[in-house]
Amino acid sequence: MVDHVGTVFLPGDTIHNLNKSEKTGKIIIGPGLRQESETIIVSKPGILRHKEPNIYWIDSHQKKYVPVKGEQVLGVVTAKAGDVFRVDVGGSEQATLSYLSFEGATKRNRPDVKVGDIVFARFLVANKDMEPELVCMDGAGRSSGMGVIGRDRGFMFTCSLNLIRKILSPGCVLLKTLGNGNRFEITVGMNGRVWIHGRSVVDTIMVANAISAAEFMDKDQIRAMCSKLADRFIVVE
Amino acid sequence: MRETPLTNCEKDFVKKSVAENRRIDGRQPYDTRKAKITFGVDRGSCQVQLGQTRVFAQVSCEVAEPKPSRPSDGILFVNLELSPMACPSFEAGRLSDYGVELNRLLERCLKESRCLDTESLCITTGEKVWSIRVDVHVLNHDGNIIDAASIAAISVLAHFRRPDVTVSGTEITIHPIEERDPVPLSVHHMPLCVTFAFFEQGKYLVVDPTDLEEKVMDGKMVIGMNKHREICTLQITGDIQLEKDQVLRCSNIAVVKVTEMTELIHKALDNDRQVRASGGKFGFAESISIEKVTSNQMKGSEINMEDAEEQASALVLSDQDSETPSDTIEDEETVVHVLNKGVGSIGQGGASQWTIDEEEAEKMQTEVKFKMTRTKSAHKNLPTATDGDLGDNSEEEETIVLGQDMKIISQQERQNSQKMQTKTGDVKMKKGKKYMKK
Amino acid sequence: MSNSSKRSNLRVMSAELSLLSRPDGSATLFQGDTCVMSAVYGPGEVRINKEQIDRATVEVIYKPRSGLPGCTEKSQERLIRNTCETVLLSSLHPRSSVSLTVQEMQNSGSLLACCINSMCLALLDSGMSMKCLVAAVHCVLDFEGAVFLDATDKEEKGAQACVTFVFDSVDKNVVMVHAVGKYSVEQFNKCMSVCRTASADIFHFYRETMTKKLKRS
Numbered sequence: 001m002v003d004h005v006g007t008v009f010l011p012g013d014t015i016h017n018l019n020k021s022e023k024t025g026k027i028i029i030g031p032g033l034r035q036e037s038e039t040i041i042v043s044k045p046g047i048l049r050h051k052e053p054n055i056y057w058i059d060s061h062q063k064k065y066v067p068v069k070g071e072q073v074l075g076v077v078t079a080k081a082g083d084v085f086r087v088d089v090g091g092s093e094q095a096t097l098s099y100l101s102f103e104g105a106t107k108r109n110r111p112d113v114k115v116g117d118i119v120f121a122r123f124l125v126a127n128k129d130m131e132p133e134l135v136c137m138d139g140a141g142r143s144s145g146m147g148v149i150g151r152d153r154g155f156m157f158t159c160s161l162n163l164i165r166k167i168l169s170p171g172c173v174l175l176k177t178l179g180n181g182n183r184f185e186i187t188v189g190m191n192g193r194v195w196i197h198g199r200s201v202v203d204t205i206m207v208a209n210a211i212s213a214a215e216f217m218d219k220d221q222i223r224a225m226c227s228k229l230a231d232r233f234i235v236v237e
Numbered sequence: 238m239r240e241t242p243l244t245n246c247e248k249d250f251v252k253k254s255v256a257e258n259r260r261i262d263g264r265q266p267y268d269t270r271k272a273k274i275t276f277g278v279d280r281g282s283c284q285v286q287l288g289q290t291r292v293f294a295q296v297s298c299e300v301a302e303p304k305p306s307r308p309s310d311g312i313l314f315v316n317l318e319l320s321p322m323a324c325p326s327f328e329a330g331r332l333s334d335y336g337v338e339l340n341r342l343l344e345r346c347l348k349e350s351r352c353l354d355t356e357s358l359c360i361t362t363g364e365k366v367w368s369i370r371v372d373v374h375v376l377n378h379d380g381n382i383i384d385a386a387s388i389a390a391i392s393v394l395a396h397f398r399r400p401d402v403t404v405s406g407t408e409i410t411i412h413p414i415e416e417r418d419p420v421p422l423s424v425h426h427m428p429l430c431v432t433f434a435f436f437e438q439g440k441y442l443v444v445d446p447t448d449l450e451e452k453v454m455d456g457k458m459v460i461g462m463n464k465h466r467e468i469c470t471l472q473i474t475g476d477i478q479l480e481k482d483q484v485l486r487c488s489n490i491a492v493v494k495v496t497e498m499t500e501l502i503h504k505a506l507d508n509d510r511q512v513r514a515s516g517g518k519f520g521f522a523e524s525i526s527i528e529k530v531t532s533n534q535m536k537g538s539e540i541n542m543e544d545a546e547e548q549a550s551a552l553v554l555s556d557q558d559s560e561t562p563s564d565t566i567e568d569e570e571t572v573v574h575v576l577n578k579g580v581g582s583i584g585q586g587g588a589s590q591w592t593i594d595e596e597e598a599e600k601m602q603t604e605v606k607f608k609m610t611r612t613k614s615a616h617k618n619l620p621t622a623t624d625g626d627l628g629d630n631s632e633e634e635e636t637i638v639l640g641q642d643m644k645i646i647s648q649q650e651r652q653n654s655q656k657m658q659t660k661t662g663d664v665k666m667k668k669g670k671k672y673m674k675k
Numbered sequence: 676m677s678n679s680s681k682r683s684n685l686r687v688m689s690a691e692l693s694l695l696s697r698p699d700g701s702a703t704l705f706q707g708d709t710c711v712m713s714a715v716y717g718p719g720e721v722r723i724n725k726e727q728i729d730r731a732t733v734e735v736i737y738k739p740r741s742g743l744p745g746c747t748e749k750s751q752e753r754l755i756r757n758t759c760e761t762v763l764l765s766s767l768h769p770r771s772s773v774s775l776t777v778q779e780m781q782n783s784g785s786l787l788a789c790c791i792n793s794m795c796l797a798l799l800d801s802g803m804s805m806k807c808l809v810a811a812v813h814c815v816l817d818f819e820g821a822v823f824l825d826a827t828d829k830e831e832k833g834a835q836a837c838v839t840f841v842f843d844s845v846d847k848n849v850v851m852v853h854a855v856g857k858y859s860v861e862q863f864n865k866c867m868s869v870c871r872t873a874s875a876d877i878f879h880f881y882r883e884t885m886t887k888k889l890k891r892s
Contacts, residue, residue: 008886010799011762012807012844032804034764043764043804045885061889062802064699064717066768076242088242092718092771116245128769155250155261158241195246201254205261238719238774277781278708282740284780289696293712293780297741321736322714322776324697329736329776372741374778376712377695521780522689522705 005050009042009058016040021054032058061162065090065191067126072146074156074189075134077117085113087121087134090158090191097121101135103143111136113148118156118195120146120187149187154197155204161192163215174214177226178207238325243452251453255441262288262447267490269384269445272498274392274505278520280419281397285389288447289379294371294389296397300360300411301368311358312368315344317386323378342472343373343386346428346461350469353394354423360402360409367399369422380448383459387430392502395424396509428469429498431491433458435477442483444490458484460491464499685812685825685873686785690793690884692800700801704793706825708783711790713797717773725772731765734774737790740782751787752777758791758811758841758851764804773803784827785813787839787853792877799885808844810877811851812870813837816858822869838866842874 004015018027018040029035032044033056042048046060065073067089075087075095084096097119102111113119121134136146150156167174168188175186184198184207194211198204210229214222251261258266270288277283281296303310317340319327327333332340347353358367371393373386398419401412434446434454443450446457456475462468468488473479512519686707695701698714718731725732735756739748755777763773775797777790791811798805815826815834823830831837836856843850849867858866 008882008889010808010844010882010885011805043806044802045799045889046802047889060802061800062699064719064801066718076244078242088239090241092720092768114245116243116248118244118246128767150246152246152249154246156244156246201250201257201259204250205254205259205263208261209263238716238772277710278783279781282781291695293778295740318738320738320776320778321716321774322695322698322701322712322738322778325716325719325774329738370741374738376714376778377697379696520708521703521710522708 004048006047008045008047010045011043013042014039015042015048015056018056019050019054026054028055030055030057032060059162059165061160063160063192065161067091067095067123067132068190069123069126071126071190072120072122073134073191074149074187074193074195075119075121075191077113077115077119079115080113085119087119089132089134089189090193091132093131095123095132095134097134097136101137102147103137103141111148117148118150120149120189120195122146150195150197154185154195155208156193156195157208157212158192159194159212160215161190163211164188164190164192164194167211167214173219174211174222174226177223178210178229180226181230182207240324240326243449247449248453251449252436255436255443255450260443260447261449266441266443269494270381270447272385272388272501274388274502275521276392276396276505276509276519281393283389283393283396284376284521285385285392287381287385287388287445289377290381290385291375291377292382292385292389293374293376294386294393295374296393297370297372298397298399299368299370300365303359303363303366307355308363309356309359309366311355311366313348313353313355314368314370315347315373315390316340316371317343317373317382318375319378319382320374320376323375323382327375327378338474339383339386342383342430342459342461342470343390346387346430346470347371347390347394350426350428350461350463350467352391352424352426352428352463352469354425357423361404365409369394369397369399378448380446380451381432383430384432384445387428387461388498388502391424391427391429392505394422395427395502395506397422426463426465426467427499427502428461428463429495430459430461430470431494433460433487433490435475435479439477439479439483442487444494458487460488462488462491462495464496466492683824683869683873685876686827688877688880690796690880692796692884692888698797698801700797700799700803702793702796702800703780704789704796706785706789706792707827708781709785709789710781711786711793712778712780713790713793714776714778715773715797715801715803716775717801717803718768718771719774721770721772726770729766729769731763731768731770732772733760733763733765734772735759735794736774736776738776738778740779751790754787754851754853755790755794758809759794759798761850762795762805762807762809762843763798764806767804782828784829784831785825785839787811788813788825791841791851796881796884799881800888806843808878808881809841809850810844810874810881811839811841812873812877813839814866814870816856816862816866820862822866824869824873836862838863838870840867840870840874842871844878847871847874 009015015033020027029040032042032046033040034043042058044058044060046058049057049059073089075089077085078088078094079086084098086094087097089095099105099110099113105111119136121136123132124135125133136143138144166172182203184196184203187195196204196207198207206229210225213225217225254260260266264270273286275284282294284291284293301312303312317336319333319336321327321329353369358369360366371390373390375382375386398421400414400419401417403410403412432445434443434450434457435441436454438455446454454475456473456477458473458479459471460468461470509519689705691703693701694703695714699716701712701714703710703712721732733756735752737744737748737752737755744752759775765773775794777794779786779790788811791809795809799808813825815823815830816836817823817833818835826834826837834856836854836858838858839853840849841851842848
């Protein structure tokens with residue numbers, strides 16, 4: 001039974017008849033769902049989503065970020081404390097970032113990170129009972145795009161977590177259409193922060209506003225907005 | 238809670254864009270954000286939105302003794318609250334330095350400019366005057382609180398009506414609103430604040446800064462002015478030195494802004510007056526549905542739940558033969574006899590007092606039975622849950638525990654309950670007497 | 676029944692969600708002319724002295740329209756906090772704080788009920804994890820024993836008793852009761868049954884409001 005999928009559920013609702021895996025007879029439940037003995041209860045308001053064959057989760061609308069292991073976020077360095085930097089990621093606690101977890105960093109060769117810098121990093125530890133920890137390296141010791149970004153350039157703004165998931169989803173046309181005929185750099189953190197650098201101040205502002213405006217738009221509306229903006233870009237030049 | 242820290246990147250970008258005469262929300266340097274004023278159903282309450290900044294103001298009045306130094310002047314009290322709702326770094330109850338600064342500024346703007354005729358608030362000299370209190374609550378902080386607060390405070394004073402008073406000899410009568418039309422306060426003029434934020438040592442300036450611009454700016458100047466071009470207050474704070482013509486230029490801009498804003502306030506007041514006179518709908522609720530037409534997409538729906546009368550009768554019916562078996566209800570009634578005396582004194586909330594308490598000792602056993610039957614019936618009602626599910630956290634467990642406890646202390650409790658009964662009896666007697674006096 | 680209920684419908688309810696840009700969740704709720712605005716921040720940083728090792732600390736601040744909060748307001752604040760703690764899954768966010776501000780904007784009766792309902796809407800808006808929803812219904816008993824559902828302030832003044840019930844959305848059990856005045860057990864039961872039925876309307880309203888909001892995104 002998949003006909004619940006796509007409908008809005010509120011906390012306390014019970015969901016029945018979910019598809020079980022044929023092999024194991026199990027259901028995998030994601031965020032917003034919890035199990036209480038034999039029943040599955042919704043704990044967050046949102047739309048039920050399904051992924052074949054047996055994965056279910058609730059797509060909720062939220063502003064506040066809760067760290068998740070493996071997610072890439074944009075953090076703000078708030079302090080240097082001995083061997084680690086303290087980084088604000090928008091969660092309930094500040095994350096730590098060791099100065100050794102940058103590409104090529106050694107005890108002698110410290111990375112150049114200042115208080116107030118933006119770092120793009122991945123969660124190594126994210127657990128409700130432990131202090132979250134960030135790294136700016138992948139498993140092979142490479143930066144793969146992470147590290148300090150946007151020093152002296154660009155602009156960072158915040159939006160809802162929903163919008164972040166929307167613009168990062170493969171089906172979303174926003175970034176592709178915005179990128180037509182207009183060059184800009186963008187970094188999107190799962191914690192609801194977006195960093196943008198356009199060719200000029202006006203471009204940057206315009207892209208930032210376009211992204212925030214896309215929150216409640218569907219594909220066609222986004223296309224219409226982008227084509228309108230494209231005219232503006234030319235005018236500015 | 239801490240606020241999100243400001244990054245160097247944002248700081249640089251704001252400075253850069255100001256230097257290019259651009260602002261992040263698309264405004265020109267001298268543009269103010271769109272203001273919106275809505276009045277409440279009660280006289281003397283209003284909400285002001287300045288972009289995303291939102292404040293709520295409320296006026297209240299009472300009869301008080303005048304200050305000895307000014308025996309024939311009414312009292313105006315202004316209070317600006319930085320509610321923790323507005324920004325996570327604002328704390329309830331504690332006034333921060335920022336809070337004190339804004340509070341003083343608003344107070345100065347309203348009181349020192351003598352916009353309110355305090356002499357007309359006098360009832361009898363040296364004895365009774367009206368004390369008017371203005372509470373301004375900041376609901377959402379997106380910069381420039383003081384401008385929004387000053388708009389709200391003066392609009393709400395102009396909107397407020399106080400009860401009429403007649404003095405004959407030594408007798409003072411305050412007429413309730415139903416009896417006699419309330420009187421407006423006499424507002425001489427409307428002082429409004431305009432804020433200018435300065436960047437790069439006063440090289441660049443913007444009007445009506447947002448929160449981000451306020452965090453980045455070097456300093457600011459607030460001009461309080463009325464539409465007659467009279468400056469009521471002027472404050473320069475921060476790390477800036479301004480030249481004479483800069484101040485003059487700002488005051489010229491302020492004149493324009495204040496005139497516009499005063500017009501807007503008058504328009505809002507006029508609208509409100511017309512709607513009230515024509516018997517139309519007014520208040521905050523109406524402002525929402527108007528906004529809905531302008532397709533704000535995150536709006537909740539408005540539903541009208543006019544249940545039919547049948548539902549009432551159905552209710553009463555269902556009350557009669559409710560889900561719980563009728564004999565358990567009788568059980569309760571027998572309980573009532575014990576509880577009876579306490580019932581009148583079930584009072585104003587507070588924490589749950591439902592520990593195992595005095596009078597309950599005797600009827601506890603029966604009540605346990607009652608609860609048991611109830612949980613069972615609940616089981617039946619739930620189509621989905623099996624018995625095992627609820628077992629984890631249902632009342633059943635609790636009630637059993639209660640029952641055991643009760644057996645142990647029931648002897649004591651019984652004695653206590655007798656004491657209690659006599660006590661409550663006394664209280665009742667006293668209450669009765671009071672009634673007689675009245 | 677000689678003393679049938681006088682008004683059996685709730686007043687018009689209207690709500691606006693996410694109207695404040697700063698908080699993580701916010702809602703204004705109108706029940707008739709009564710208006711309450713609520714905002715939620717959280718789960719966020721907690722002060723060390725309030726830290727709880729196994730769950731989030733729930734803080735509720737109730738702000739009256741004018742003047743400083745007194746004893747009644749503090750008790751109201753407590754009632755709201757207790758209800759809020761009941762529904763929140765606070766164990767998911769240990770050592771953090773959930774802070775709720777409830778601002779009274781207009782009181783035309785049933786204020787406490789409106790506060791709790793708007794709190795619930797703000798929590799829904801914030802997407803916080805909850806066990807279930809709550810709906811508060813207020814009613815008054817006049818001296819003839821008639822029940823006025825969702826009473827106005829005038830009706831409250833001429834009442835023998837004012838009762839506010841809070842029900843949960845799953846089993847429709849009572850989460851909180853707040854009563855002032857004198858009434859018999861039969862009357863109390865009657866009020867409870869009337870209010871329980873009315874609570875269904877409020878839950879329906881929540882669902883409709885949230886569906887409207889979420890379907891768009």
